[in-house]
Structure formats: C-alpha cells, structure tokens
Amino acid sequence: MDKKVIVSLKNVNKIYDGGNHVVKNLDLDVYEGEFLTLLGSSGCGKTTTLRMIAGFEEVTSGTITVEGESIAEKEPYERNVNTVFQSYALFPHMTIYDNIAYGLKMKKTDKKEIAKRVSEMLDLVQLGGFENRYPSQLSGGQKQRVAIARALINQPRVLLLDEPLGALDLKLRKQMQLELKRLQRKLNITFIYVTHDQEEALSMSDRVAIMNNGILEQVDIPEKIYEEPQTQFVATFIGETNIFEGCVNSIKGKDIDIMLETGYVTARSENTFNQNDMVVISIRPERIKYSEQPKTGFALKGIIKEQVYVGSVLKTIIVLPNGHEIKIERLAGQKIPVSGDVYVYWDIDDAKLIQSESNRIFNALNNIMFT
Amino acid sequence: MTKQKFKSNTLPSLVMIGPVVLWLAFFIVIPLLYVAVMSFCGIDEQYNIVFRFTADNYKRLFNANYVQIYAQSLTIAALTTIICIVLAYPFSFFIARTLSKKKAILYMLVIIPFWTNSLIRIYGWRTFLGTNGWLNNRLLDFGLISSPIDFLFKPSATVLGMVYSLFPYMVLPLYTAIEKLDKSLLEASADLGAKGVSTFFRIILPLTASGIFSGSIMVFIPSLGYFFVSDILGGGNSDIIGNLIERQFQSGNNWPLGAALSMVLIIITLLLVKLYQKCGGDMESLGV
C-alpha cells in the first residue's frame, strides 16, 4: 500500500524560554487520510507538538512540512490545517451560525454559499436548528460539535484535535468517540488527535504515536503497540504487563538466551541484540500460563498471593521466591487455584524481548563519553 | 415558629445594615435633597438664600452663554474620553499581555502619580508648559523655535490636563477586560484564517467593549466637573460645567443657581449611567 505523507516532522525540538526541553528530536510522518493519535501522560509534550503543527508555537529546531511545504514561514491563517481546541474556544459573542461561518467569512465567501455550507455542517454534526443560539446556551457535547463544525468548514487537509473529549462525561465521551471516527471516515480528512486516555487512543486510531517525556517512543497500529512494544515504557504504559529484567547470555540466530534473577529463559526476537545487553522480557497477564504440578522445562515456582474480580476478569497475583509479583488475568469463570504453590511459564512467542531502559542510558553515556 | 425566626434575624441585620443606611442618609441622600430643594429657591439683594418656590434658576440655565459652555464642556469631555481610549487601549493591552513580574511594575507606574494631590500635578503641567517653562526653554535651547509657544490657556491645554488626570480610570477597566480575554479565542480566530486586523475588530474589540464603555463613563463624567483643570490650564478660555457651578458657589455667591447647575450635572450623570446599564454594562466594573 503506498501512502502519501501529508504532515512530516523532521528532528523537531522545542525548548521553552527557561530551558525546558519539551520535545526532543521528534521524527514523525503522518499519512493522508489517517487517524493518528499522540498518546502520552500529562506534560509529555503532546499539546506542544500539536501547537507547533498548528503554528501557534515556533519550533526551536527541525522542520515541519504540510503537503511537502515547510510551514516555518507561514502564519497560522495561511496553513491548510485547522484546530479543535480543548476548551472549545467558541466565540462567546457570536451565534452558533456566526461561529461556524467565521472561517468562510474570513475567506470572503459569498453569503449564499456560506449559508449553504453552514447548514451542511450543522447537519453533519446533528445540530440543525441551533443557528441562533449562543455558545453559553449549549451543553458541553453540543459546544464540542460546534467547535468541530467550525474547524471543518474550511475543508482543511488536516484536523488537529487536542483532547477534544476531555471535558465530557464518560458516556458522552464514548458516543463522541464513535461520532468522530465516523466523521473522519466520511470526510476522509487526516486527523491528528491528542489524548492521554489509552483506551480512546487504541479504539479510535489507525496508528498511535506514544510520547514519553518529549521523546517519541513508538508509532504503530494499535494491535502492534499492544502486542509488540518496542520499548520498556510502551510495554508498561499500555495495558498491564509483567516485566522480567535480565541480561543476554548467548545468541543462537533468533533464539536469545536470557539470564534472569530466577533462572535462564529463551526468548525470540526479530530485533538484534548483543551479548551482555541489559534487556527486559514483557509478558501480558493473559498470556502467562501456570500449572499446579511441577513441570519439566522452564517454569518459575511461586505462591498465589491474592485474587481480585474486576467485572468479567479474574486477576491473580503470584509471588516468586525473590519477592517479584506476577499478574495473571483470566476471564471470570475459568478455574484457577485459590492458594498454594503454582508453576508459572509462558510460550516463547508470548515473551517480548525489549532493550532495557537502563541499557539506553548506558549507551547514551557511552556515546557522550567515548565519541 | 416563623415569627421567632423573623425576630431572631431582625436584630443582627439591623446592626449590620443600620450604620450603612445612616451613612448613606447623612452624606448622600440628605445633601442631594438639599441641593434639589435649594435649586428651587431664590436670593435677596444681600445674596441670602430665600426659601420660596421659583423656577427662575432653571430658566436661567437656558441663557445663551451657559448653553455655549455646556456644548464646550461636552466637547472637551468627549475629546478627553476619545483620547483616553486611544492611549489607554494599547497601553492596557501591553500590560495585560506582559509577564507577571513586569506587569506589577507597569501597573504601579500608572497608579503612583495618583498618590500626589491632583491640584499639584496640574500646577506642575502649568509650570512645564508655560511660556517660561521647561518645555519652551528646552525648545529654545535647541533652536527648534525662535520665540516661546503659547501652550497654555487654550481648550487643548484643558483637554491635556483632563486626559492626564483621568487616564488611570480608563486603564483599569480596560486592563480588566483585556486580562479576561481568553487567549485561545485569538488563536482560534487566526486558525480559521483571520489576519491580525480582523481578529482585532471581530474578536478583541467586541469582547473588550464593556471595558471601553465603563472606562468612558468613568472618564466622561468627571471631565464635566474637574473645574480646577480648566481653571489652571485653560485660564478661563475653556470653561466647563464644573466652572459654572464653582463660580455660583464662590465669586457669584448665588447658591440656588449653583444648585440648579449641579442638578443638570447630576441628571446628565444619571442618564449616562442608565444608558450604560441599558447597553448591558455591569455596575461592578464602575466600582459601584
């Protein structure tokens, strides 16, 4: 599938006055028509990244191009990109009609055309009949729709959305998620969406870009983000996982022998590793297997510590002799022993081998000191 | 039950409200009534107030000389207001948009001069602008002029003094209105394709109009009455309503006529405040 890049960030850095380095060497290509989500915890630089694309914030270094053109010299009003603000930013002194018509008025579109397009937009966001109301007379969800309609009327190639559903209650948020996704499909506009809600990100997006402390950790389709985390941060940030720290003992082709605190285990990876690399193994709780009888081959012996029902899922916590806790998840109703000794193991393909965070720091130090 | 409740609440509320009511009665209501009554009184040959009902004072208000001064006073007040808006708007915008540390300093720079008596500051201007004043002397020194310029004793000098005296009353409400302006609205406007000028006229100006309006009221009304400014800087060539009133109470010694003139000023003030409320202005930003 050959996809056209529409927004491209190359080695983008942002350092605020005062030396706060908020976005670090960010490289990101966004494809035409895709729904890409920037996901990360609060303060990791998502908003800043979005604001740089919108033109409200200058890049400290690096380039941002939209449709192949650098936007460095362009004012926000010259960019073919529109923004849906978290706080909606509706003009309080204008009616809903005038709010939505604003972009077209700025383009000096003729009155009839404006009226036609505004009513199309109102239909699109299901707000027909609200033309003459003021923003203060609308509910949160309705304001959000107006903000979206107002941003879409200029027919931007790219729509930027900064936590657009953050202020809505859970039920409305779920409903708006579906609507946004439907809108995006229907209009075939590229969405760059910011959220700190991983469920929202995984359920709506074509691709998810995970940010941590200004660094882009991984960009992938949601399944891969969950199944094939490339960094320790991604593995622990998305969903729940069990992490085992270890060291590469020997390498035989794709099979990599790892020394853990509790024994040796073999893992398999497409990525390259070197002997003595610090690594972590990540195994999702639903992939951990167990047996009540001793098992030949690899297994870790532990004791069941506690069990918790979380709706449809039963969580079991097992403690290893070294104090390390292992989480297991099963659909409720499946039989799991309540207490006593168990032997924990996993399929070789369910264990994801990742470079350890400490290894990254070690390499970075190495680079600084010996180059 | 209800009766008891009523009783137990009456005493404390009387204690709380009583002094305020007395204060308002003694210092505002009674003097105002006194002015109103006096404006319908006459005077005898010795300029003593005679308590008999007459509308003569009000008839005299339509004297052509007076009417000419009302017009002049309204013009000076309007000019003062417009100049204050034009100067204070960018100034307030600048303060509201600078960082908090510098903001406090700028704000103080506006306020501090007003801790000095305004009469003294207006005299200061007279000394500064006089034919033998600092400004003329410097201009002569630098050879920019060959003989001193008459800055003083013109309506323009009065307007200058008024603007100087009333500038902070324009800055404060404007600053408050601009400060309240949500920055993301300006970004939204730019995002939707508006250039700076459009954003200013379509977003910033309408959303700060209340500030302009309350500032205008707070500048316009005093500039009808600040007689000492036109006395000192206008030198009798740019009298305002305040001068007329002052003269009746001082040299003219015709208090009833002065009272009638005061009633005119009070009525103009009430009408303007009424208009302000009609247009949706809130009384709080007038400091009421």
Ligand SMILES: Nc1ncnc2c1ncn2[C@@H]1O[C@H](COP(=O)(O)OP(=O)(O)O)[C@@H](O)[C@H]1O
């Ligand atoms: N205008 C600014 N000046 C200085 N620091 C800022 C500014 N805006 C954001 N920051 C800082 O940059 C970091 C990232 O902020 P932001 O991009 O808003 O994160 P996110 O949207 O992921 O929560 C935060 O530490 C924040 O305090």
Ligand SMILES: [Mg+2]
């Ligand atoms: Mg944010």
